[in-house]
Amino acid sequence: MIRQAVIMAGGLGSRLKGRTEAMPKGFIEIGGKAIVEWSVQKLFAAGVEEIIIGTGHCSEWYERLAEKYQCIKLARNDRYAETGSMGTLACCAPLVHGDFLLLESDLIYDSIGLSVLVNSVETNVILASGPTKSGDEVYLQTDDNGYLVRHSKNSSTLTRIDGELVGITKLAKKTLDSMVAYCLDHQKDQPKMEYETAMSAVSSASPDAASKIHVEKIEHYAWREIDDESHLEMASSTVYPLIVENEKVRSVRREVLLNPGPATTTDSVKMAQVCADICPREKEFGQVMEWVASELSLMAGAPGRIETVLFGGSGTAADEVMISSCIPDGAKLLIVDNGAYGARFAKIASVYKLDFEVHSSSGYLPLDVAAVQKKLIDGAFTHFAIVYHETTTGLLNPVPELCRFCHAHGITTIVDAVSAFAAITIDMDRDCIDFMASTSNKNIQGMAGVAFVFCRKEALEKTRLYPMRNYYLNLWDQYEYFRKTKQTRFTPPVQALYALRQAIIETKIETIEGRYERYTACWKELVQTVKKLGLEMLVPEAHQSHLITAIVEPSTPSYSFDALHDLARKHQFTIYPGKLSDANTFRIANIGDIKPAEMKRFCGVLEQYLHSIR
Numbered sequence: 083m084i085r086q087a088v089i090m091a092g093g094l095g096s097r098l099k100g101r102t103e104a105m106p107k108g109f110i111e112i113g114g115k116a117i118v119e120w121s122v123q124k125l126f127a128a129g130v131e132e133i134i135i136g137t138g139h140c141s142e143w144y145e146r147l148a149e150k151y152q153c154i155k156l157a158r159n160d161r162y163a164e165t166g167s168m169g170t171l172a173c174c175a176p177l178v179h180g181d182f183l184l185l186e187s188d189l190i191y192d193s194i195g196l197s198v199l200v201n202s203v204e205t206n207v208i209l210a211s212g213p214t215k216s217g218d219e220v221y222l223q224t225d226d227n228g229y230l231v232r233h234s235k236n237s238s239t240l241t242r243i244d245g246e247l248v249g250i251t252k253l254a255k256k257t258l259d260s261m262v263a264y265c266l267d268h269q270k271d272q273p274k275m276e277y278e279t280a281m282s283a284v285s286s287a288s289p290d291a292a293s294k295i296h297v298e299k300i301e302h303y304a305w306r307e308i309d310d311e312s313h314l315e316m317a318s319s320t321v322y323p324l325i326v327e328n329e330k331v332r333s334v335r336r337e338v339l340l341n342p343g344p345a346t347t348t349d350s351v352k353m354a355q356v357c358a359d360i361c362p363r364e365k366e367f368g369q370v371m372e373w374v375a376s377e378l379s380l381m382a383g384a385p386g387r388i389e390t391v392l393f394g395g396s397g398t399a400a401d402e403v404m405i406s407s408c409i410p411d412g413a414k415l416l417i418v419d420n421g422a423y424g425a426r427f428a429k430i431a432s433v434y435k436l437d438f439e440v441h442s443s444s445g446y447l448p449l450d451v452a453a454v455q456k457k458l459i460d461g462a463f464t465h466f467a468i469v470y471h472e473t474t475t476g477l478l479n480p481v482p483e484l485c486r487f488c489h490a491h492g493i494t495t496i497v498d499a500v501s502a503f504a505a506i507t508i509d510m511d512r513d514c515i516d517f518m519a520s521t522s523n524k525n526i527q528g529m530a531g532v533a534f535v536f537c538r539k540e541a542l543e544k545t546r547l548y549p550m551r552n553y554y555l556n557l558w559d560q561y562e563y564f565r566k567t568k569q570t571r572f573t574p575p576v577q578a579l580y581a582l583r584q585a586i587i588e589t590k591i592e593t594i595e596g597r598y599e600r601y602t603a604c605w606k607e608l609v610q611t612v613k614k615l616g617l618e619m620l621v622p623e624a625h626q627s628h629l630i631t632a633i634v635e636p637s638t639p640s641y642s643f644d645a646l647h648d649l650a651r652k653h654q655f656t657i658y659p660g661k662l663s664d665a666n667t668f669r670i671a672n673i674g675d676i677k678p679a680e681m682k683r684f685c686g687v688l689e690q691y692l693h694s695i696r
């Protein structure tokens with residue numbers, strides 16, 4: 083698994099002087115975006131969790147980039163004017179923890195090159211292409227097994243040309259360390275050493291294949307390094323359009339899901355599932371699951387405070403885990419039912435024959451907090467279960483307020499945050515939530531198949547001695563087994579977990595606050611149109627989640643949900659009917675990888691349909 087990338091960006095860019103006197107070369111724009119930002123986005127989309135940028139000349143530009151992307155770390159080469167790229171790479175080396183991708187900052191490239199390197203069975207791999215005639219080629223020569231032995235800008239010094247260096251390489255940490263050592267040994271005679279020199283030296287001197295550097299050639303690879311004006315011209319006029327076309331033909335048909343989950347996913351989340359087969363009991367996969375669980379925990383509370391327990395299953399599995407595993411014998415549970423998912427909590431509690439009562443409330447009017455509080459006290463309840471966001475109608479429940487009240491009265495809190503988590507910011511300590519359920523296919527924007535239960539540490543610890551009412555869905559057993567073995571007790575949904583890993587990377591980039599803003603921008607588009615068309619919303623605006631909107635169906639007899647559904651589907655939008663028995667509604671969800679412009683397009687379809695039936 084490749085988790086880190088290093089971009090070397092210390093250089094002066096002297097052959098592009100007019101543009102780079104006050105700006106690093108990576109900030110030259112092509113297609114409306116800095117070339118280094120294209121690269122950063124492609125690296126994250128390829129599954130890189132963290133990017134280290136080695137800076138020097140005009141490093142403040144990179145400081146601003148690092149503010150925009152939390153997962154960028156900077157290492158400044160203070161001697162950038164006296165050293166070459168190897169000097170900058172050496173400054174980054176202490177931040178590298180394992181196998182990583184190494185890139186030059188002045189490249190545009192087709193993202194397929196990253197997949198080829200990530201997918202390669204070799205640990206050390208240089209990406210090479212066929213002839214580019216760029217005028218600044220670095221030629222590579224390999225031995226008969228395809229390992230790098232020499233490089234040169236002068237082809238006549240090589241006995242054979244086996245490709246041109248692209249500037250994208252996969253390396254082991256150990257290989258990097260050898261390169262840094264080589265650089266230090268030659269500080270006096272080669273103060274301006276380029277990183278290619280260290281790679282060739284390490285590869286050719288290495289006695290065993292494991293630490294040699296393999297050259298992987300894609301003959302017709304679309305890429306360009308931009309060192310001078312002629313490169314920039316070529317890059318903008320021919321190479322960039324080719325890259326755009328290549329990436330477009332590989333994209334997956336876009337379907338925008340406006341149903342309340344599973345939600346629309348990015349292509350990079352879909353592609354993350356396409357990877358080498360692996361036995362989930364391999365240590366490498368254990369690390370993936372451990373990373374997923376710990377990153378999820380960080381989204382639900384302060385570091386070290388939350389344990390996330392993963393299960394194969396849908397959201398209901400996580401709900402059933404909580405109800406069956408987090409309530410001891412002799413406890414008394416109050417469940418708020420103001421929608422289908424509160425009712426589901428009650429159904430599960432009845433299956434397990436727990437001692438519980440239901441507080442029923444309207445599916446679209448705000449919950450009466452005082453009434454719930456009174457019931458909790460009068461009934462001497464020990465446990466409280468509530469749905470954070472009732473997906474049934476888009477009604478948001480006052481969960482922090484009620485859970486704080488519970489904690490003040492020693493009541494344990496159990497929250498279904500299936501459709502709230504990763505859109506609404508939650509801190510389980512601050513919000514007094516002991517146990518919380520969510521799933522991989524809603525706001526976190528992954529694939530269906532992984533259910534998770536978040537636990538405050540002390541609350542989880544208490545469940546150790548609770549009765550084991552089921553087997554597969556037992557919280558403590560699942561937690562304890564994973565803690566000891568880094569494996570799940572039963573076969574995990576391997577590909578869904580890889581997709582979830584990618585979805586988490588993308589959530590961290592967007593941030594949960596940023597995601598909620600985007601969702602809200604989509605919701606505003608919708609609400610604006612709904613009002614314009616004279617349609618009514620079921621839930622008062624102030625109590626809406628901004629995530630799902632239940633719209634009352636028009637009373638005209640010619641209205642048909644199926645006809646609206648079919649028209650929307652023709653335009654790549656999927657919508658879903660309402661779920662309340664006492665109100666005829668249809669629901670529009672704006673969770674998932676959806677953009678305001680797409681919601682606007684859907685609003686056009688809705689408008690078109692309503693005009694057609696008037």
Ligand code: PLP
Nearest residue numbers: 396397398423471473498500501
């Ligand atoms: N809880 C809530 C609030 C939900 O919105 C959903 C699904 O939409 C579920 C539970 C059940 O999830 P699943 O259908 O994945 O079992």
Ligand code: MG
Nearest residue numbers: 218219307309
């Ligand atoms: Mg060059």
Ligand code: MG
Nearest residue numbers: 188307308309
């Ligand atoms: Mg260059």
